[in-house]
Amino acid sequence: MIGAAWNENVKALVYITALAPDEGETVADVFYRTKPDPLAPKLAPDNHGLIYLPQEAFAAAFAQNAAADELALLFAVQRPLSPACITVPVNRPLWKDRPTWFLMAEQDRMIVQDTQRFMAERMHARVRSYPVDHAPMVTAPGLVVDIIREAIGGAISG
Helix, strand or coil: CHHHCCCCCCCCEEEECCCCCCCCCCHHHHHCCCCCCCCCCCCCCCCCCCECCCHHHHHHHHCCCCCHHHHHHHHHHCCCECCHHHHCCCCCCHHHCCCEEEEEECCCCCCCHHHHHHHHHHHCCEEEEECCCCCHHHHCHHHHHHHHHHHHHHHHHC
């Protein structure tokens, strides 16, 4: 989780379709603070206690703007999530002490707009809003690079 990246070399943070819990909160607390998008998949641990995104969820909610070959690759290389990653309260997040940028993904079906706005506002982030899905690193990489460059420039100058 980016907010736990406590290192003096980290000068700025860029949130790209990420959840940002505050101290004492869990990722699940933030995710479920509002009703999920109707197209968001219902996730549950498998027989090994790990959470995977179902294949159909990639085209429906995760990366609906991606090409078919990109969707197949995203599904094939996904890494499972342990429930502990989303249910353990976090310590003081770094966004309280570093300048932060936040990509408001207007077409995100995994993290609803109200939740994105809530997180960005409480972080006092510099918000950049675009009509992108939950996977802009794949579907709109140029926008992601632009925000990262902006954050680098802001960290250097300020």
